[in-house]
Amino acid sequence: MKTEYDTIVIGGGMAGIAAAHELARRGQDVLVLEQFGFGHDRGSSAGPSRIFRLSQPLRDYAQMARRALDLWRTFQTEYATPLYRPTGLLDLGSADNAALTDIQTNLRESGQDFEVLDAASLARRYPQWRPGDDWQVIYSPEAGILNPSLALELLTAMSGVLGATLLDRTPVLDLDLRDPQAPRVRTGRGVFTAQRLIVAAGAWLPALAPLLAGRLRVTQEQVVFFRPRQPEAFVPERFPLFIQWQTPEVYGFPMFHLPGVKLGLHLSGPQVSPDTRDGLPRPKLTEVMRAFLEAHLPGAAGPVMQAKTCLYTTTRSGDFVYDTHPESENVLIVSACSGTGFKFMPVHGEIIAEWVAGRRHPLCTGRFGLERAAPPFAAPG
Template sequence: MRRLRVMVIGAGAFGGWTALRLGRLGAEVTLVDSWGPGHARASSGGETRVLRRSYPEGDFVRLADRARLLWLEEERRSGLRLFEPIGVLWMSTAPGEFERRSMENLEAHGVPFERLDPSEIARRYPQLRSDDMYGGFFEPGAGYLRASAACRAVRDALVAEGGCYLQAWCEPGEIRSGELSGLTLPDGSTRAADRYVFAGGPWLAGQFGERLGISLRVTRQEVFVFGTPRGDDRFGPGRLPVWAWLGDRFWYGIPGEGSVGGFKVADDTRGPSFDPTSADRIPSADGLERVRNFLADRFPGMAGAPLVDAAVCQYTEAPGGRFLADRLPGTSNAWVSGGGSGHGFKHGPAIGEYLASLVIGDREPGTDRAFSTVEEIRTPR
């Protein structure tokens, strides 16, 4: 029997894991990306991403829990270190719904966590200013993922297991009798398969325009990495977990960032609209000043720390943060997925598992509440 031929466009967290899962289910898979897995413009690019199961929505707790198991399984299979389980500390100055519902969901799903009062936070993490805190909680099984390295590892696993990888920009061909006819490459040549998956992140909505008829707003986000004081290990991963601060803004950070071993800090507040292809990626002076003020206030030992790296990335927003996973309207052989909404990377293996089940026909779109269909988020006309 001839193997099912599938082309997956986009080698980030959604597309790469979908391609790998389909290959392991017996499909003949070609993964395509314009600039490479985890490239500098990609939503899945950069050194690190947080892996947490703390969510006020139970569906995301479940999905993240499944994804974490699949990350660990892939580590064992590949022998690569993709996940650093140093925990995540959540903090706030006032009781809030996010914390309350997240802890309820963690408890309901059997995910270990610890409630911490300000005195315990101060005892464990004296490098943090905690005198104004209401409290927080600690998720010990959380941590951070090696983002772009993981995207490359997934691509390499696909190829090692018999799949193909093609680095090229491609355009979807015509839709004839309810089927996508193929892909067109820049040299005018075409590629055809039995089924197609488009997981182009911030490029997805623009790729299909009116056919999708949905709004997936792309926002500009800034990330800063600061050098830690010489001879001072208080701000490294041995002394500090991944952390998240819920206040007027939602700040988060990762110690020991990348090859520079820096202190990563980012503001999760949604920025202005952003063009992922043509826009410059130079962080703003206002953003740098804001993050320096936050650091000096919350991590006094990092006041005046040198900036050693910075980047501009993007979020692709879907309503309610639920990921798009559906057939391309008007087709029976093409699927679309996107809307990572700033939290999609960690879920990649579980998203790939779900998308692959749609493509091979084991499930139908709309059967998992962590995902949206096109109809659910379609822009009113």
């Protein structure tokens, strides 16, 4: 078996496969190591739907989202695969909500189409809603639904077509950085060496890079599909995606994949270990979602069809991490989740590929450095 490569990528999830695809497309000799099977559902990259939106409250992410949309459209055309379905999105909150103000600023500065509605206008246009009296709403037509499992399957397959070597069910046992110019990766299948090493192992990052212990928090989050009492009112053509900017932050989908409205609560699940989590949905979180529907979308508050869990790997700042390992400038640490990462998948690939080429991507700003993005979480108690 070949053991030397230009670049090794640890992790076959969203960020790792995006990197492998872009590097292989650029002619790199790439090896991807995945501890489970490609496309597994034990991490953060599986499932039928994720929100894509240009409506970002932070300018760096607004710029990243615009680039991501161009790349998603390119993939969809080049590979003739339906990855992105436009539905529009409603950002909801009180009129004085800072996130809504920043979203409007960033959309306006970038020349994006959007509308601002008050509560009464929202109820007239989308009678499914029972908004709060003080709500303000931003409608963004370019938002839509991404299919993460299909996107991951497609880019994994295309990485192989483009020449990448893909080894799944190959756990990494340890990293040998004694020679910083030639990182070595020890696995059950042997030792592999490369000029550049990308560590994009999601929730398993701290096990491979102990310097991240205490800097990344892994939580088990859940989504729930509710069967609407009025299904015809919640098809994608009549009911946009939404995010309610409150605490907890509620987000939702029209009927897609399953004939139910999908709801989630951002960063509301328990802290877990990725290897020992139980994977069981928490009934209390389901009830919080149901209460939201009863109050604001009563036609959607039918029986639970399905509840599923996944992992978030989050920094204290909520930002991604792209930074070199302190023991080797040839090793890049990537944590691209924080519950918002999938929409930027193709941009993650570009950022990583530019680093491998010795260049800094213009969208990879200082906010993504380890010390700034991932200061230690406070100790419990």
